[in-house]
Every structure is written in structure tokens, then in C-alpha cells.
Amino acid sequence: MTRQSRLLPRLLIAIAVLSTLVMVVAPLFYIFAAAFAQGWRAYVQNIMDPLTLHAIWLTVLVALIVVPLNIVFGVAAAWLIARFRFPGRSLLVTAIEIPFSISPIIAGICYLLLYGRQGFLGPWLEAHDIQILFALPGIVLVTLFVTSPFVAREVLPLMQAQGSEQEEAAVTLGASGWQIFRRVTLPNIRWALLYGAVLCTARAVGEFGGVSVVSGSIRGQTNTLPLHVELLFNDLNVAGAFAAASTLTLIAVVTLLLKAVLEGRAR
Amino acid sequence: MTDIAAPIRAKRVLPGFTLSLGTVLLYMTVIVLLPVLALILKGAEIGPARFWDIITSARTLAALRLTITAALIATAINAVYGLLMAWVLTRYEFPGRRILDALIDVPFALPTAVAGLSLTALFSGNGWFGQLLEPLGISVTYTIWGVALAMSFTSIPFVVRTVQPVLEDLDPAYEQAARTLGASEFTIFRRVVFPQILPAYLAGCTIALARSLGEFGAVVFIAGNLPFKTEIAALLAFIRLEEYDYQGAAAIALVLLFFALILLFVSNRLQARAMRFKER
Numbered sequence: 001m002t003r004q005s006r007l008l009p010r011l012l013i014a015i016a017v018l019s020t021l022v023m024v025v026a027p028l029f030y031i032f033a034a035a036f037a038q039g040w041r042a043y044v045q046n047i048m049d050p051l052t053l054h055a056i057w058l059t060v061l062v063a064l065i066v067v068p069l070n071i072v073f074g075v076a077a078a079w080l081i082a083r084f085r086f087p088g089r090s091l092l093v094t095a096i097e098i099p100f101s102i103s104p105i106i107a108g109i110c111y112l113l114l115y116g117r118q119g120f121l122g123p124w125l126e127a128h129d130i131q132i133l134f135a136l137p138g139i140v141l142v143t144l145f146v147t148s149p150f151v152a153r154e155v156l157p158l159m160q161a162q163g164s165e166q167e168e169a170a171v172t173l174g175a176s177g178w179q180i181f182r183r184v185t186l187p188n189i190r191w192a193l194l195y196g197a198v199l200c201t202a203r204a205v206g207e208f209g210g211v212s213v214v215s216g217s218i219r220g221q222t223n224t225l226p227l228h229v230e231l232l233f234n235d236l237n238v239a240g241a242f243a244a245a246s247t248l249t250l251i252a253v254v255t256l257l258l259k260a261v262l263e264g265r266a267r
Numbered sequence: 268m269t270d271i272a273a274p275i276r277a278k279r280v281l282p283g284f285t286l287s288l289g290t291v292l293l294y295m296t297v298i299v300l301l302p303v304l305a306l307i308l309k310g311a312e313i314g315p316a317r318f319w320d321i322i323t324s325a326r327t328l329a330a331l332r333l334t335i336t337a338a339l340i341a342t343a344i345n346a347v348y349g350l351l352m353a354w355v356l357t358r359y360e361f362p363g364r365r366i367l368d369a370l371i372d373v374p375f376a377l378p379t380a381v382a383g384l385s386l387t388a389l390f391s392g393n394g395w396f397g398q399l400l401e402p403l404g405i406s407v408t409y410t411i412w413g414v415a416l417a418m419s420f421t422s423i424p425f426v427v428r429t430v431q432p433v434l435e436d437l438d439p440a441y442e443q444a445a446r447t448l449g450a451s452e453f454t455i456f457r458r459v460v461f462p463q464i465l466p467a468y469l470a471g472c473t474i475a476l477a478r479s480l481g482e483f484g485a486v487v488f489i490a491g492n493l494p495f496k497t498e499i500a501a502l503l504a505f506i507r508l509e510e511y512d513y514q515g516a517a518a519i520a521l522v523l524l525f526f527a528l529i530l531l532f533v534s535n536r537l538q539a540r541a542m543r544f545k546e547r
Contacts, residue, residue, distance in 0.1 A: 009359050013359055023420065024374070076294075077287070103523055106306070106504075113513065148299065206376075248381050249381055256373065
């Protein structure tokens with residue numbers, strides 16, 4: 001190799017590493033640096049704040065409801081699209097991806113226009129005393145919207161690539177639908193399913209724009225963790241904001257580690 | 268061959284068609300279709316004259332201009348950074364390459380509000396980077412540059428992750444042929460490699476642009492949100508909601524939705540083209 005052709009790769013690698021340090025690593029690292037700036041004790045105190053604890057609990061609760069529902073939807077959608085031919089099938093494939101291209105804040109506005117007081121279902125809901133907005137159901141619904149493609153888009157390509165021979169063989173051997181799913185399909189897709197669920201969890205936990213529209217950010221009631229970060233920041237409680245943010249960052253880091261492990265197994 | 272024949276047989280053999288169809292249709296209707304329909308119907312209620320008034324009001328126009336300009340700056344940054352990263356990650360072997368590769372996904376995993384919080388602190392006047400930039404007369408927070416920075420952070424993975432697989436699958440024969448014919452490395456990249464990755468590259472940039480136009484969480488922290496100056500369109504729609512001006516919110520949301528769907532369509536077409544390149 002000539003000297004010049006060795007110089008260029010090194011230069012490009014150096015620029016790539018340096019810009020990633022500035023753009024990605026610094027923001028990630030800074031969250032922990034700021035959260036622990038006043039020491040462990042202050043950090044624990046910030047986390048143990050009752051409102052922060054409530055926000056953590058609410059966020060976990062939302063994820064616990066959203067992720068299982070999305071797993072059911074994702075597997076059903078993948079099974080439907082990968083195993084059957086029917087009119088409107090390709091339209092459905094596109095439709096499933098729609099939430100990815102819609103800004104979460106627009107999703108939130110959509111829900112407000114549907115369930116809000118001036119919305120289409122608002123008067124009916126009010127007459128029947130059903131509270132959807134500014135309460136848990138609204139937060140769950142918007143989070144479902146935002147995260148709905150995650151499981152389906154991981155499981156579907158795998159199911160398509162694997163084909164249906166094994167499941168057909170199970171049918172001819174007299175297996176029931178549930179048996180086929182549990183004994184044949186599920187073992188084949190489990191890593192991709194888990195991978196999709198991990199991504200879905202990370203997104204559900206971090207959802208901000210859509211939830212901020214429908215939750216009303218009532219402290220101690222409908223304030224999820226990302227919304228709580230914003231409230232603390234607006235209160236000029238920067239240390240508290242970073243402490244709350246650090247728990248979300250930890251989830252993100254775990255997500256990336258799991259992703260690295262699962263990606264290898266899913267493919 | 269069996270792949271093509273299997274699903275047709277499967278329709279009769281495998282169970283669960285009605286169950287999965289019912290689940291998917293119910294879910295899609297309740298979660299996605301009805302809410303989006305509500306927005307469109309609300310938009311239709313407004314009427315064209317009023318709609319036009321809302322969209323062309325000075326504050327809306329300023330917000331849209333800021334959003335689009337900042338999103339274009341963010342996409343330009345990512346177009347350069349993304350291509351460089353995709354190239355470095357696929358073409359060179361060096362220690363830490365896999366870590367660098369994993370780091371690209373950080374913006375996907377990190378909640379946008381957290382990213383916004385961190386970037387704001389880093390680039391404010393007394394932050395790590397703000398300290399360096401302020402003496403040079405560059406202020407990032409509470410300016411359009413902050414908005415663009417937040418947008419570019421959250422859309423970092425898109426260009427890299429669309430270009431990377433195409434670059435990995437390129438047939439090396441063309442580059443080798445060009446090299447034996449005496450082409451310089453730069454000429455090979457410009458005339459041989461770049462045309463092949465162009466559809467995927469443009470698709471990635473389109474998705475990054477769409478994401479930037481709709482970004483909210485990261486931006487509201489760093490922008491300062493001054494009306495007419497650093498107020499993005501998504502935030503203005505949110506403010507209109509809080510003022511109970513549902514028509515105003517719906518109109519702005521519809522404009523953003525319209526942009527998003529057009530960009531989705533463009534990126535789908537580009538990706539279909541990129542796939543064609545891959546098969547050849």
C-alpha cells in the first residue's frame with residue numbers, strides 16, 4: 001500500500017470516531033456525570049423523591065400494559081401476513097408502518113380530537129363518565145400507537161423467511177392451532193420476538209411527545225418519567241432532572257446491550 | 268420455489284386466519300385508524316378559507332419556516348456524518364469498530380426528552396461545548412442551531428442504517444475492475460460506488476428529514492421556544508391545543524401529517540429502487 005492510501009482511511013476513521021464522541025458519547029456520558037455531580041447521597045435523595053418514584057412507577061405500569069398487547073398484535077400481524085394471502089394484504093403491510101412516520105405529537109393530537117371534550121367521542125364518554133384523556137387509558141393508547149410496529153416488523157421478516165413447511169407438517173400430524181403456535185412457531189421466532197419486545201419497551205418507556213398531549217402532566221398522577229424530567233427541568237431543578245433522566249438512560253443502555261446479544265441470535 | 272407455493276396451500280391448511288385477521292383489524296382500527304380519521308375529519312370541518320388563514324398566519328408561517336430550515340440543516344449534517352459512518356464501518360477494520368457501530372443506535376434507544384436535556388446542558392453557555400463555542404460568538408441553545416442539533420441527534424441512525432447494508436452487499440468486482448483500469452480511489456467512489464448506493468442514501472436522508480420535521484421531545488428543551496423565533500410547528504400545534512384552539516391545532520397537525528406521508532411515499536419508492544440495485 002502506498003503511504004497516501006493508508007493515510008486516508010486513518011483520517012476518515014479519526015473523523016468518524018471524533019464526531020461520534022461529540023455527537024453521541026458526550027450526551028450519553030453527561031447524563032450520568034450531571035446526575036452524580038453532587039455525589040451519591042444527593043442522587044439517591046433525588047430518585048427517592050415521592051413524585052419521581054411515582055413517575056417511575058407509572059412509566060413501568062404503562063410499559064407492562066403496552067408491551068404484552070403489542071406482542072399479541074405483532075405476532076398476530078406477522079402470522080396473518082406471512083402465512084396467508086388475502087385482498088388488501090400489501091396495504092396492511094404499509095399501514096402497520098404508518099405510526100413510525102407520524103410524529104408522536106401528531107398522534108397525541110389525533111387522540112385528543114377523538115376522545116377530548118370537543119372530540120368526536122368526547123360527549124358520549126362524558127355522558128357515560130368514562131375518563132380516557134388525562135388518565136392512564138389515554139397514556140396507554142398513545143403509547144400503543146407509537147410502539148405498535150416494533151414487534152411486527154421484527155417477527156414478520158423472520159416468519160416469511162422461514163416458510164410454513166414445519167407448521168404444515170404439524171397440521172398433518174394432527175396438532176391443534178395452539179399446539180402449533182406453542183411448539184413450532186414460537187421456538188422459531190422467540191429471539192426476534194424478544195428483540196422486538198425489547199425495542200418496544202425502550203420506546204414505550206421513553207415516549208414523550210404523544211404522552212405530553214394526552215396526559216395533562218398532572219404531578220403524582222399522570223406524570224410519566226420523561227414528562228417528569230421536563231417538569232423538573234422547567235422547575236430549574238437540574239440535578240433532579242438529570243437523576244430522573246439517568247434511570248431512563250440506564251434502560252436505554254440495557255436495551256442496547258440486549259440488542260447486541262439478541263441481534264446475533266435472531267438472525 | 269416452495270416459498271411461492273406454500274402460502275397458497277397454507278390458506279387452506281394452517282389455522283388462525285380469522286383470529287389473526289380479527290385481532291389485527293380491531294387493533295389497527297382502534298389504535299391507528301380512528302384517531303387519524305378524527306384528525307382528518309376535524310380538518311375537514313375547518314373549511315378551506317379558515318384553514319388557509321391558520322396556515323398563513325405570521326406565527327404559523329414562522330414556525331413552519333423554522334421547522335423546515337432546521338430539519339434541512341439537520342439532514343445535511345446527517346447526510347455527511349451518516350455516509351462517513353456507513354463507509355468507515357463497512358470498509359475498514361480497526362479496534363473499537365463494533366463499539367462504534369453499536370453507538371449509532373444510542374439515539375434510537377435514548378428517550379428524546381433525555382437527549383434534549385443533555386444536549387441543552389452541554390451546549391448552554393457554561394456547558395462543556397457551550398464554553399468552547401460561546402467565545403467564538405456561536406450560541407447554540409435557544410437558536411435555530413440548537414433546534415437543528417437536537418433534530419440531527421435523534422435522526423443519526425437513519426442514514427447510517429439504510430446505507431450500511433447496501434454498502435456491505437456491493438459486488439466488489441466493479442470496484443476491482445475500475446482499479447485495474449487505473450481509476451483513483453476517489454474516482455472509484457464517485458463513479459462506481461456512489462451511484463449504486465444513491466437510492467438507499469437518498470431514502471435514508473428522506474427518513475431522517477421526516478423524523479426531524481416531526482421531532483418534539485429533544486427540541487423543546489434546547490429551543491427556548493420563543494414565538495416567531497425558535498418555536499417549532501409541532502410545539503405550536505401543542506400550544507394551540509392548550510388554548511383550546513382545536514381547529515388551529517388540527518390544521519398545523521394536518522400540514523405536518525401531509526409532509527410526513529409525502530416523505531414516507533418518497534422513501535418507500537427510493538427503497539424499492541435500492542432493493543432492485545441489491546438484487547442485480
